[in-house]
Amino acid sequence: MGDDHYLATGPRVGIRHFTAADRTEFTARARESVPLHRPWLSPPVTDAAYDGYFAKLQEPTREGFLICELETGGIAGFLTVNNIVYAAFRNGAVGYGAFAHAAGRGLMSEGLRLAMRYAFDELGLHRLEINVQPDNERSVALARRAGCRLEGYSPDFLFIDGAWRDHERWAITSDMFEAA
Template sequence: MADDHYLATGPRVGLRHFTAEDRAEFTARARESVRLHRPWLSSPTTDAAYDSYFAKLQEPSREGLLICELESGRIAGFLTVNNIVHAAFRCGAVGYGAFAHAAGRGLMSEGLRLAMGYAFGELGLHRLEINIQPGNERSIALVKRAGCRLEGYSPDFLFIDGAWRDHERWAITSDMFERT
């Protein structure tokens, strides 16, 4: 895919919106990554699940972004900004996942930083919140590298993989992002 299709690019990855045409690659990558993702998240692994997920990403309070390797165009991971509220709040809740073939290569760190820049710039947000299960050490390390701060702990916060899961609440503001 040409660079002009990307919302932002870094040295190794580009950020772009989801499309209906991404279904086959996304679901294949999600199926390859089930062991990596569980119990932290559950990504769409079927056509029907992807179509439902993609439809939800069209809502005005959501933004769905794919993190793609620039060299090959392959999808390395994904990021969503959910529950976007403008006006005085200007905040969104971030969710993300790396796919197994890309895990541990620093692509998500680069993609997360690009997505934060996009959210604080193009989307006009001031604050991004990221909720992470306490045992998810890789995800906690990722948000720390991105400059997020730990703000609290929420017991039984989200229903994931068949159970209510505790989460740590991490956040970053546009002011913090500019300083990092």
């Protein structure tokens, strides 16, 4: 595949939407990455779970992006924008994860910036929020590197890995993104 199937590209990665055909590679990478992801997130590791996840990403209040290495086309990570609200709010909640083989290589930083640009320019959003468990140091560092500001703390915010988890709220506006 050429670069024309990417929504945006950087020096090392491109972002594109999920497809049904990504199921095998995505679930294999998710299974390999369970030790990295737990207890922070649980991406789909089975075909049935992927199919349900993919179906949800087709809803009008969601956008899903795969972060792919340009050199190989392989999936390095993923990012979703959920709970998209337009009108006066123009906001979305961002979630993301790197796969183990790509972690620590800066690919997610590049992919997150590309996805933010797409959300602000193509989706017309004004604000993106990232909710992160405070002990998830890699995810907090990624939000910080992307130019997000810490806005608050939400106790018992999301039910993850069998328990209600506290989260920090990080956010960035289109104006902040442009200034960074």
